[in-house]
Amino acid sequence: MKRLALRTGVRWKISIAIAAVGALIAMALSLVVHNAAQVSMLDNAREVQLERLLFAQRMYDSTHELKFGTKLNDPLLPNDLRKKVQEGRRATYVRDSGDGTPDVWAAVPLENGVLSLQSKFAERSATIMKDLDRALLIGSVCVVVGGCALGVLIGGQLSRRLRKAAAAAGKVAQGNTDVRVREAVGGVVRDETDELARAVDALTDALNERIEAERRVTADIAHELRTPVTGLLTAAELLPPGRPTELVRDRAQAMRTLVEDVLEVARLDSASERAELQEVALGEFVSRRVALLDPDVRIELVADSRVNTDPRRLERILGNLLANAAKHGGTPVEVTVEGRVVRVRDHGPGFPDALLRDGPSRFRTGASDRAGHGHGLGLTIAAGQARVLGARLTFRNAAPESPTPGPDETGGAIAVLWLPEHAPTATGSFPMITFPD
Structure with missing residues (x-):
């Protein structure tokens, strides 16, 4: 069973990783700052509340009047605060009132009971906390966006270097051994x-x-x-x-x-090897050469074209393809010329799978039924001569003509020579050539 694979670029992987790490760090720091600020402001509110209560206590001791909203033996006094005061201690207490703004309590012991003061957390402090949370949120978003941008920048640079290396390695694989991957990558870092x-x-x-x-x-x-x-x-x-x-x-x-x-x-x-170029009419050239090589071959000229090529090497390619068709294929053998494309088809068992997959290889003749017939050099030479001409030689099997073909039945082998629009230069270099699929 084929496994599904998610394909993505290096730059996006790095961007996502940096953004995720930045988001986690920003979230953690925001929570720490929020809690630290809230604890600090609540502690400050406790101290202020206790100072107001102590001042009200001194007023009560001198005038026996309750000032600043203080209460004596308030029934709403929290039990935890009441217990601490009954132990003879001054204490403060913060309790959530349910509306989002906590209540701040302060209490001191007296001879005739407990003097307490209750007030809401300062609105100014609540506003400061909201502003702080908003600033932390904006800062976190900026960190994530900046991390994404940094990831795209770093990942993009790395991705470009890797793509250049892959392109250079591909040219080396195509036979251009003068290409150096290190020079293609470039860069200072x-x-x-x-x-x-x-x-x-x-x-x-x-x-x-x-x-x-x-x-x-x-x-x-x-x-x-x-x-x-x-x-x-x-x-x-x-x-x-x-x-x-x-x-x-x-x-x-x-x-x-x-x-x-x-x-x-x-x-x-x-x-x-270098091609010795001449301008020839491809249809006329192929017709004359094929007629000399094998008079029984059928020739079809769909469209003629004039090309700059090496006639000797082109004749060598045609001769090897026809020899391979005569030796390993079946009659009739057909040659079709269409513009710059030459097709050679036989009606035999077709090319072996190894040749279709890997291309022609020397001293390998493919199927067992061809054992002892040839050395696998004919198609190898044809492919090599095509490279010298700047052309491309492809191989495929035709579809069976029978409506109910057998498991090993094919419609014959087809070799296609694609001649380039621009001929190779005298130094052997080739322009960029785009072949149709």
């Missing part, structure tokens, strides 16, 4: 992105060295085999006629073809 870029560059260098070493070994082996194979083929021509001689000549020729193909693959892998 050094962070983990630079470490990642240096690691990718080091990996690229190591892979390039290994690939170059393998290419040189392959080219050296093929080059060393060319002389003895040529001698073997010459010697086979001197043998007397007969079936054994034909077998020797056939195998010697196959070995020579293999050596030449391996050398061509090595040259293509070195990325040193």
